[in-house]
Amino acid sequence: MNSLIKQTKKIFTERFGKEPEWITAAPGRVNLIGEHTDYNDGFVFPMAIERYTVIAAGKSSSAESTVFSVNQNAGKTVFIDGSAKPADTVTWSDYVQGTLQNCVENGAKLQPFNAVINSNVPLGGGLSSSASLEVATATLAEVIAGHRFDPVQKALLCQKAEHEYAKMPCGIMDQFISALGQKGCAMLLDCRSRVPKMVPLDDPSVAVLIVNSNVKHELTGSEYPDRRRQCEKAAKLLGVPFLRDAAMPQLESAKPVFDKEPDGGVCYRRAKHVITENDRTVFAAEALSGKDWKTAGRLMCESHISMRDDFEITVSEIDTLVDIACRLDGVFGSRMTGGGFGGCTVSLIESDKEAEITAAIGREYETRTGIKATIFATTAAQGAYSVS
Ligand code: GLA
Numbered sequence: 001m002n003s004l005i006k007q008t009k010k011i012f013t014e015r016f017g018k019e020p021e022w023i024t025a026a027p028g029r030v031n032l033i034g035e036h037t038d039y040n041d042g043f044v045f046p047m048a049i050e051r052y053t054v055i056a057a058g059k060s061s062s063a064e065s066t067v068f069s070v071n072q073n074a075g076k077t078v079f080i081d082g083s084a085k086p087a088d089t090v091t092w093s094d095y096v097q098g099t100l101q102n103c104v105e106n107g108a109k110l111q112p113f114n115a116v117i118n119s120n121v122p123l124g125g126g127l128s129s130s131a132s133l134e135v136a137t138a139t140l141a142e143v144i145a146g147h148r149f150d151p152v153q154k155a156l157l158c159q160k161a162e163h164e165y166a167k168m169p170c171g172i173m174d175q176f177i178s179a180l181g182q183k184g185c186a187m188l189l190d191c192r193s194r195v196p197k198m199v200p201l202d203d204p205s206v207a208v209l210i211v212n213s214n215v216k217h218e219l220t221g222s223e224y225p226d227r228r229r230q231c232e233k234a235a236k237l238l239g240v241p242f243l244r245d246a247a248m249p250q251l252e253s254a255k256p257v258f259d260k261e262p263d264g265g266v267c268y269r270r271a272k273h274v275i276t277e278n279d280r281t282v283f284a285a286e287a288l289s290g291k292d293w294k295t296a297g298r299l300m301c302e303s304h305i306s307m308r309d310d311f312e313i314t315v316s317e318i319d320t321l322v323d324i325a326c327r328l329d330g331v332f333g334s335r336m337t338g339g340g341f342g343g344c345t346v347s348l349i350e351s352d353k354e355a356e357i358t359a360a361i362g363r364e365y366e367t368r369t370g371i372k373a374t375i376f377a378t379t380a381a382q383g384a385y386s387v388s
Pocket of ligand 1: 039172
């Protein structure tokens, strides 16, 4: 992390001929369990990871504000006077612009600045690179304006930027954990009350292993909004405000209603995933806080099967990764993490077997798919902060 900050500072100094005045950082996240439950008012259990988006910034000598992305090797002028509007086609700078606009609309008075953005969160890999960019930007707006947002408000205004400027109707999980994560803890979040419960996850005998499949298979790009709509429809058929409010017996007795729908049982399966996933998430958080790794791992594996068969958001490479991991000695559980259709898996493992497990997954995945995975272990990291 320090090296990413150092590198970002150096790039800023080279571009602008002076040291940056402000530096902010916000992490990516991995979700241990609780997938596609956030926009159903349910439970999620993510933790921040040791991968960050860092922004180094300083006052601009003109009236113009600019941002330069090291990852994109591209720069852009941004507006800080509240005059920005969402663009038709989405590019990386829209996440920044949308967040700045929402910060300004919520009372942050910005002065013109130049910024360099640098990230080691894998882009588009399902580890919330976009939320980390939004939250790092909002944290920058806070330090420039000397205006602290309530952290929950900060997460919400970043989510709004993603809805409006990135046109992605996401839930609240990613921005929330990036803004409010705590070192050494995973976070059980009730997305209805928005009250987080921090669960210590710092036992040295277990590790969280992230495996990036390095594939992304969205067919139309509308897979996520489609799932959201199907969940809303299922809630309507059940007569509840959100799927969070339904239980399995209720879904079972409403099955004849779902069977009459022309969707071939799709909404029934979506509801089944969400209802069972909410329960698994609460149980898994309990199991982890009691250091019952086996139960937590079993729930992770069940979550994967539910995402594969009922929510239908996994792809064959991801299923292969989970299959490989679950057969290995020292793996308690493994599942896909994030929105789906590729990206990463998360596994809970015995930390003294990390090297063997990493090697075995890498080897077998390449044999079975011809693709090289990127694998790293992470501890639960700190949420967004500014470096003074
Ligand atoms: C994406 C969204 C989140 C959440 C997950 C699925 O990461 O941004 O809000 O819905 O997918 O759990």
